[in-house]
Structures are given as structure tokens and as C-alpha cells.
Amino acid sequence: MxxxxxxxxxxxxxxxxxxxxxxxxxxxxxxxxxxxxxxxxxxxxxxxxNKIAQNLVNRSTKTIGVIIPNILNYFFVQVLYGIEKVANERGYSIISCISDHSLKKEAMTLDLLSSGAVDGLILSTVASEMQTNKHIGKILETVDNQIPLVMFDRVLDAIECDKVIVDDFQAGYKATKYLLDTGCTNIAIISPIHSTKIGRLRVDGYKQALSEKGFAFDDKLITPIEPKDDLEFILSFILNDKNIDGIMALDEITTVKAMGIIMARGYHVPNDIAIIGFTNGRLSKYVTPALTMVSQHGSYIGETCANRLIDRIENISSPGNFETKVVKTSLIVRESTRKLPMV
Known part of the structure; x- marks a missing residue:
């Protein structure tokens, strides 16, 4: 018909x-x-x-574009939930796209969405300040085309726009300090985000906590990993250091996998090795023992991004005057770490 x-x-x-x-x-x-x-x-x-034709006439799509690096990371799922919630409340739809950690795919998606498909963009970029000026230029094109942009979590200092970030330095410091306070003295880090600014900030927080307690920093305890790496093989090298009594993994999936491998090798968690991870998702609650995690409050970040972007779209916010919102993390203590000693 x-x-x-x-x-x-x-x-x-x-x-x-x-x-x-x-x-x-x-x-x-x-x-x-x-x-x-x-x-x-x-x-x-x-x-x-015909909604598309109406949007062309009205020069408004009532749609927000969202670009994230990875849908398997529960943090980004929480952010999307928060964005969707606010968008629905304020009469907007969202188009969500996954860059899959690819600069090329992110650039193509930026071109697609900024060509009139959406009224504004929310972006967590895979680029780093040192990676490529060309890609930063691609994001700047979007801003120059008068398309409002909000960046979150993985942001670039070179881009002038509203930003919502996590206090990653404090998060790394807080997690390390807790492990030290419970008696750990030799803490390894497993980092799947070692090339990002947020990964470096978490390690900087780790260094600060060590320094305050009088422990020397040993870069051999920092293990970067890539998605295709064999985590069991890599952990075997970490566990060869019999003094390791604490591990901090910088995302949820890595934390869960690491704990399974450690327990399968006969270690008790937390008595032999205590474990802390990042992103307080469902996996961390229901594994045994339940994992101590750093919560980044992803839903709140998503809500904040969406409200800020829609305010820009609807000219509620003043032109320019960009703001950077810093969100504090929370440490959710569960069974994978030792209890603090009684004072």
C-alpha cells in the first residue's frame, strides 16, 4: 500500500x-x-x-546524537540510560553510535550526525591530545558548524565546549588508599585504558596514595592490556611476584575476569589478594565474592550531559561560557577487599 x-x-x-x-x-x-x-x-x-520533511522545514530534529567508545563497558550503558531518561522528559529522541575505539569510525559518525541528522551531540572520544591534530580538527568542524557539543569522561582540552568529567585522580587515590589502609603493601594495576588521559590520572592518584604512605612507586606493577591480550597469560606474570597482595583493575569486565583467574589459581580473595575495580555495574554485585568497586555515577553523568546539551539547543544557556562539571566518585566496599582495622 x-x-x-x-x-x-x-x-x-x-x-x-x-x-x-x-x-x-x-x-x-x-x-x-x-x-x-x-x-x-x-x-x-x-x-x-513526514517527520524528516518537517524537521528540514523547521530546522530542528528534536534528536540528540550520542557517540561512545564501547557498549560493553557498563559505565557507558549507565550514561546512555541517563541521557535517554532526560531526553524523553524534554521531548527529544537519541541516536546512539559506537566508535569501537576507532578514530576513523568516530570521524565518519561525526560527519553523519553533524550533517543535519541531529540538533546536538554528546561525545566520549577515543582520541587523545597527542594522537592526531587532524581528528581534533574534525571535532572542531562540528563546533564551527554551530552544532552544540557536550563531551564527557574522555574529553579533549583543545575543544572548547561543555564537559562532564569524573575526578579520576581522586578515584585512583581513594581506591589505592583504601587498599593500603586495609594492610596491602604491594598493589598492582591492570589498565585497559593506559593510553587515555583518564587512565593516566587514575595511576597518578595511585602514586599519590603510595607516596603519602611512604611506599616507592614501581612502574613494573603497572600492566597495560589491550582487548586482544590473553589476560590469564598476563596475570601469570603478575602473580609470579609472590608479594602482590592487592590488585586494582581499571574497568569492570577486567576486574571480574581477573578475580576468576586469581581464584582458579588457588588464591583466596581478599585474604591473599584484595581486588578493587572501576564501574559499579551488575556483574560486580553478583559475582562471589562481590567486588569492591569505584562508582563513577554514570546515570547522573548522562543526565547532566543531556540537560546541558538541550539547554544549549534551546538557547537556555548563554552563548560561550562553557562549563566543566567534575563528578566525584564513590567507593562501594564489598567482600573482595579486607575490612579496615578497628581503631
């Missing part, structure tokens, strides 16, 4: 397309009798307005 168009209705009544459009929008310019006939005919024949 062919979809009924404004042109079809206009031909049926021998009137202009403009007259049909005005009738369907209850314009006072059209007589009540003709409006009633046109509207009844449209309803009886299941007419549906």
Missing part, C-alpha cells in the same frame, strides 16, 4: 499542498468546513506526517 502524501490529499480536494498542510495544522486561514473534510479524509486513509 502506497503511503498517502500531502500531494495526494491536495489532488483529491483540488487544492494546494499548502492548503492541506494548513488544514491539518488547524490554521485559521482555512474555512472550518474544508478543514474538517481534509482532516477526516487524512484520518480515514491513515495519513502520517
Amino acid at each position: 502506497t503511503k498517502l502524501t500531502l500531494k495526494d490529499i491536495a489532488k483529491h480536494f483540488s487544492v494546494s499542498v499548502s492548503t492541506v498542510s494548513k488544514s491539518l495544522h488547524d490554521s485559521h486561514e482555512i474555512s472550518d468546513g474544508l478543514k474538517s473534510k481534509i482532516r477526516k479524509y487524512a484520518k480515514a486513509n491513515h495519513y502520517k506526517p
Whole structure:
């Protein structure tokens, strides 16, 4: 069945397309009798307005584009949930895209979404300040095209826009300090985000906590990993150091996998090795023992991003005057770490 168009209705009544459009929008310019006939005919024949055409006329899509590096990371799932919640409340839809840690894919997605498909963008980039000026230029093109942009978590200092970030230095410091306070003295880090600014900030927080307790930093305890790496093989090298009594893994999936491998090798968690991870997702709650995690409050970050972007789109925010919102983390203590000694 062919979809009924404004042109079809206009031909049926021998009137202009403009007259049909005005009738369907209850314009006072059209007589009540003709409006009633046109509207009844449209309803009886299941007419549906062309939203894309309307958006082109109104220069508004009521849609937000969201680009994230990875959908398997529960933190990004939480952020998407927060964005979706606010978007629905404020009458917007979202188009979510995954860059899969690819600069090329992120650039292609930016081109697609900034060509008129959305009113604004929320981006957690895979680029780093040192990676490529060309890619930073691609993001700057989006801003120059007058498309409001909010960056979160993985942001670039070179881009002037609103940003929502986690206090990653404090998060690394807080997690390390807790392990030290419970008696750990030799803490290894497993980092799947070693090339990102947030990964470096968490390690900087780790160094600060060690320094305050009088422990020397040993870079051999920092283990970067890639998605294709064999974590069991890598952990075997870490566990060769019999003094390791604490591990901090910088994302949830790595934390869960690491604990399974450690326990399968006969270690007790937390008595032999205590474990802390990042992102307080469902996995960390329901494994045994339940994992102590750093919560980054992803849903709140998503809500903050969406509200800030929509304010920009609707000119509620003042032009320029970009803000960077820093979100503090929380340490959710569970069974994978030792208890603090009684004072």
C-alpha cells in the first residue's frame, strides 16, 4: 500500500499542498468546513506526517546524537540510560553510535550526525591530545558548524565546549588508599585504558596514595592490556611476584575476569589478594565474592550531559561560557577487599 502524501490529499480536494498542510495544522486561514473534510479524509486513509520533511522545514530534529567508545563497558550503558531518561522528559529522541575505539569510525559518525541528522551531540572520544591534530580538527568542524557539543569522561582540552568529567585522580587515590589502609603493601594495576588521559590520572592518584604512605612507586606493577591480550597469560606474570597482595583493575569486565583467574589459581580473595575495580555495574554485585568497586555515577553523568546539551539547543544557556562539571566518585566496599582495622 502506497503511503498517502500531502500531494495526494491536495489532488483529491483540488487544492494546494499548502492548503492541506494548513488544514491539518488547524490554521485559521482555512474555512472550518474544508478543514474538517481534509482532516477526516487524512484520518480515514491513515495519513502520517513526514517527520524528516518537517524537521528540514523547521530546522530542528528534536534528536540528540550520542557517540561512545564501547557498549560493553557498563559505565557507558549507565550514561546512555541517563541521557535517554532526560531526553524523553524534554521531548527529544537519541541516536546512539559506537566508535569501537576507532578514530576513523568516530570521524565518519561525526560527519553523519553533524550533517543535519541531529540538533546536538554528546561525545566520549577515543582520541587523545597527542594522537592526531587532524581528528581534533574534525571535532572542531562540528563546533564551527554551530552544532552544540557536550563531551564527557574522555574529553579533549583543545575543544572548547561543555564537559562532564569524573575526578579520576581522586578515584585512583581513594581506591589505592583504601587498599593500603586495609594492610596491602604491594598493589598492582591492570589498565585497559593506559593510553587515555583518564587512565593516566587514575595511576597518578595511585602514586599519590603510595607516596603519602611512604611506599616507592614501581612502574613494573603497572600492566597495560589491550582487548586482544590473553589476560590469564598476563596475570601469570603478575602473580609470579609472590608479594602482590592487592590488585586494582581499571574497568569492570577486567576486574571480574581477573578475580576468576586469581581464584582458579588457588588464591583466596581478599585474604591473599584484595581486588578493587572501576564501574559499579551488575556483574560486580553478583559475582562471589562481590567486588569492591569505584562508582563513577554514570546515570547522573548522562543526565547532566543531556540537560546541558538541550539547554544549549534551546538557547537556555548563554552563548560561550562553557562549563566543566567534575563528578566525584564513590567507593562501594564489598567482600573482595579486607575490612579496615578497628581503631
